[in-house]
Amino acid sequence: MSHINKNALKLVIFIIRGLKKILNLSKKGLTYVGRPFSVIIDKLARYTLIPLYRIYNFFKRRFLGFVGPARSRVFAILTKKYIVHVLIVVMSLFVFVGNISAKETRAENFGEQTVVYGIFNNEERFQLVEEKATVNPEEKVLSYLDTGSQINSRSLILDDNSVTEEQLAEGLSSVTSGGSAIVKPNITETEISIASRNQTVEHNVASGETISTIAKRYNVSINTILWANNLTERSVIKPGMSLTVLPVSGVQHQVARGDTVQSLALKYSVESEKITSYNNLSEDGQIVIGQDLIIPGGERPAPTIVSRSTNQYAAIPDVSLSKILQPTTLETAPRGSSVGTGKMVWPTTWRVITQYFSWRHAGLDIDGDYSSPILAADAGVVTRVGWGNGYGNMVMVDHGNGIVTLYAHLSKFHVTQGQTVSRGQSLGMMGTTGWSTGTHLHFEVRVNGVKKNPLSYIQ
Incomplete structure (x- = not known):
């Protein structure tokens, strides 16, 4: 056992010594091989890298000398714990001011605040005029060729005294040919006149x-x-x-x-x-x-200005409460054949609008009192007369072509179902029946069942 340990120890020592010699030989070889490269690297570092590094350090110290304190102050402000609260308050103020200055956008004036609308729809500064030749159908030429301009052959008997010196002086020329004469025509000027209507x-x-x-x-x-x-x-x-x-x-x-x-x-x-x-x-x-x-030669009379009584109950007619609240039987007349002109007049004598047409209010509210008549906006046939829930006493007129007008909150009627009415004819009197706050007319225009803005049809 001891013999094996000795041999193993000798083997380890031999390997270590061999590796040491290999490293020494490698070191000497790398020294001889890398000596030329070391000279090149030394020159490059001494004359290029070191000067560039010195320049970099110089500008770096200068820049940090100016920017360092300011940057510290900026970071100090941004790192304050109250900066978030300040930002929230500023944003809330912007939203609050925007909501206050906001205006309602109606369907009929949508887009009027845009830049394009201001450029192309400023009628006060710009006027586009297109000039072109037009033919007036009312103009007619009375005569292109008057009878005096025709060459007529007249039989004249010429003798010694047939042509006087005065006639020759006036330019009357006569040529005889077989007992006839050709007389110089008297050409009249052509006139253009407007035909009377x-x-x-x-x-x-x-x-x-x-x-x-x-x-x-x-x-x-x-x-x-x-x-x-x-x-x-x-x-x-x-x-x-x-x-x-x-x-x-x-x-x-x-x-x-x-x-x-x-x-x-x-x-x-x-x-x-x-x-x-x-x-x-x-x-x-x-x-x-x-x-x-x-x-x-007639002149339209000036509209009469009606002063409204300060007492809102002074002009109320003597109508029983049960008659106002009790709904009448609503009858429907057959569709009329009378066709309107397509030009509607103002449906009452007052011209004070209290509420305009919008998506929330599908009609036009016109102010007035109990003495204000309700007028047909155009000719047509009365299709409904009676109670209409929120409309109160109401009248509907069919003008043909799918156009129907509605008049609501009336106090009395002047027409019946099926009656043909003309434009401007009285349909009833203004009132405050139904869901109404004060005397006024609720006026609607319906085209094929769709409620339209009445101001687009009233002239």
Whole structure:
């Protein structure tokens, strides 16, 4: 056993000595091999790396001398424990101010605050005018070739005294040929004139046209066009809009119940003879309800300003409470065949809007009192008269083409189901029946069952 241990020890010693000699030989070999590289590395470090490192340290010390204190202050502020609270307060203020300055966006004026809308819809600064040649269908040439410009062969008997010196001086030339003469024609000038009209026309507004240019074209006053289309001095016309133009300056009136020629003459400040003669009426001035009359030279009377009583109960009629609250039987008349004109008038005498159309309020609320009549916005057939739950006493008029108007909160009715009404005819009186706070008219326009903004249809 001891013999084996001695041999193992000798083997280990031999291996260690061998490794030592190998390392010594490797060291000497690497020294001889790496000596040229060491010279190159020494030169590179001495003349390149060391100078660059010195320059780097120089600028580093300078930069830290300036930035170090400021950076310390910034980090000191950011590391304050109250910085989070300050940021939360600032953000809350921004949100609070934004909510206060926010405005309601309606469907009809959506997008008016955008930059594009301000650029392309500023009508006060810009006006796009397109000029192009147009043909007036009302203009006609009275004669292109007058009879005096024709060459007529007339049989003249010429003798010694047939042609005088005065005729020759005037340029009358005569050539005889077989007993006839060719006379020099007298050519007249061609005239262009506007054909007189005796009927109302519909004018489609073209680009660049205004009320004044249209009035000048048809030789009528500006007020005539404004009154015929229920426009005001501030109304804006757009290309494609259809305007009614009367044949003469004046107003157009649809005869209602109780109208006479004398009352119309007094109302529009004209002579009754003018109304009778222009409309080819009989001598007794007989007119019928629904007849359209032209009042030449007439002027629309100024609207009467009605002062509202300070006592809201002073003008309430004597109507029993049970009659107001008790719902009446709601009948539906068959669909009418009368078609409206497509131009609606204001449905009452007051023009004060208390609530506009929106997605929450599908109609137009117009202020008034118990003496304010409710007028049909257009011609049509009354399809409903009665109680309509929240609408109270209501009237519905079918104007054809899927257009229906509704008039709610009435105090009394002037029409019945199935009755044909004209534009501007009284349907009833304003009230406060149903779900109503104060006397007013709730006016709706429905197109194929969809509630639309009435201001888009009223002119």
